Amino acid sequence: DSGVTQTPKHLITATGQRVTLRCSPRSGDLSVYWYQQSLDQGLQFLIQYYNGEERAKGNILERFSAQQFPDLHSELNLSSLELGDSALYFCASSVARGTEAFFGQGTRLTVV
């Protein structure tokens, strides 16, 4: 158990819909990262938050957004979903620079 909790574990939704994925980082970790894992693109960095503020952005679509709340949990919002958004979405957290990131179990999103 990495200490990073993601909910829900599985999500099935229709095209055009909007979903929210939730991540609780390890206690004390200020940094939260979101990654997408798909068969064709592999593991790709989406976005990072540090202590409530956006720190880095990767290949995140405009239909996707994220935020980190004062209690440090984070949410990834995916809207106007398309079939190609079906993937495993991982959250990771780290305590500080120069330390490793710990990953959650992921949320498997299926868009039908």
Add this chain to the structure above:
Amino acid sequence: AQSVTQLDSQVPVFEEAPVELRCNYSSSVSVYLFWYVQYPNQGLQLLLKYLSGSTLVKGINGFEAEFNKSQTSFHLRKPSVHISDTAEYFCAVSEPGGSEKLVFGKGTKLTVNP
């Protein structure tokens, strides 16, 4: 920009045989290097990391890796594998001092056969 190349997409081996999973990276700056393992339907678990210091890094489950700066490689090795090592292995790089986001390779599927 950083990139990671895992040279083998699949590696089949027999139980108790040695294994090496190859990883090369590209970066114009100094790097941190990681190996993660993903078991079926699981998240990513850190096997080992290189941040600085000794270039030979030992990790969990008997794995080790060697950082070779001149060859920009970070190959993962285990002298004797078990059936339970069957999983997908990802090499990743990050840039110290920046966001430290991970850039992953495409992964190597290790299958250990009896």
